[in-house]
Amino acid sequence: MTPIKTLLLCGYACGLALAVVGCEEAKQVAEPPRPVRTVIAKPAAIGEEVAQTGEIQANVETNLGFRIDGRVATRTAEVGMNVVKGQVLATLDPSDVQNEVLTAEAEVKSAEAAEGLARAELDRQRTLFKKQFVARARVEEAEANWRAANAKLNVAKTGLQTARNKLTYTELRAPDDAVVSAVAVNAGQVVDAGQPAITLSSTHERDAVFNVSERIYTTVPLDVQVEVALVSDPTIKVIGPIRDASPTADPVTRTYRVRIALPGAPDAMTLGATVTGRIILPGKSLIVLPASALTSENGKPAVFVVQPASQELVRKPVVVARHTATQTLIESGLNEGDAVVTAGVSKLRPGQKVTYDAAEVTK
Structure with a gap:
């Protein structure tokens, strides 16, 4: 064999060997379709649970005050005290009012004496008139005097009743069973009529009071x-x-005060206790996915979706409405029926071939 032919044969053999090696490398580089687990996107109306912290308050709070001026003599009420209907909470010095009662009683006695004298005079004039010893005018005059005396007696009796009522006003009594929630007076203090002295919180009905945001206030139905x-x-x-709900927002916190009635509230829900209120806001169309389905694209939320025709992955940006411990609720970015990959998304890439068993697809 000539040197030229030998050289050609060697070159051919080397080329064939390189081709074989290249084919083997190509076979090694080719990646088989990756099996993935998916869930089918299906929108549903899902309400949002909202929790808010508030406190227990009395449905009725009453500011009590004396109906007359005076100096506080005693005060037995203390903050936190349970009181019963009719219990004396504070008193005023009754000396001046007692003197008014004594004066009114004296005026009544004087008016009674005057009325008795006028009645006796009227009876005497009537007797004399029957015997024709006096004229009719004398009888009419006696009748007028008696009516005037009787009217004065009625006025005196009314004044006495008023003075006695005023004497009862020196005592501040509980109008109903309640708890003392505030005290604003002390013994020796001079108070005006109607000045708030003691605040009572009724124990009959209790409410839970919350300060809620404008979003909740405008979304939650009244029923x-x-x-x-x-x-x-x-x-x-x-x-x-x-x-009830406040019609305007607090000027500082910009929240709205809402009161929730608590029918049959147990004794454990004492006034001032901290409570949590939970409601479900009206739902909107969302797609629920496992939290493991979420990835990112350029720092924004995204998910991998399988293209049915090519069995390749596409990364779709999505708008997340909210998260839970195990789920992600998607507001937009997906179409109904999309097959969303739910596991191993950190190891996937767009355009990658995948396979999935239709029997394993959940809805």
């Missing part, structure tokens, strides 16, 4: 039922309706 539970013991709970 919603709110679950209220004690923070210290969540097993103690009451479901009640909205009793």
